[in-house]
Amino acid sequence: MNGLMKNFTGMKGMTDEVIASDLLLAAKSGVTFTAFALTEAATPELRSVLREQLMAAITAHNNISQYMMAKGYYHPYDFNQQIQADVTAAQTAQNLTK
Template structure:
């Protein structure tokens, strides 16, 4: 599936890459928030639960990253290739019709 057509929410055309990128950004945010929460925990029991959630968030981030790398959406080990992908994405965004 390369594109999702206009849907009931009026989002227009979005690609798998856009969805995956948004998911990766959300996963990164989740890791950060769980890290902060674990350091702010009032009890050892709560800290242990939050650390378990943090580990799950890290694992999820890794899964999303691996998916994006396998699809060629993300190149964390090749800066030049990632810059090319980012430039292409920016050009695509600039060429989207205004709604």
């Protein structure tokens, strides 16, 4: 997001990493809730639709994860790097109100 748009929208502290992290969390929630709904579905037709939605949600989560790994925002295989990325993201979030 360019500087002018960040200032115009009031998101001057919002970074691509913060946006991607929020999107990843939302995608994970989508997978969780769709899987839960699938286990509660009463009809085969509904289960079929929810299975398709679950696969789409898993694919979205994977795509976001891959994007974040490619950008260096997400390090699922390196605990120390991920902790540092999480600390940086938390500090950025705290600074959004400043």
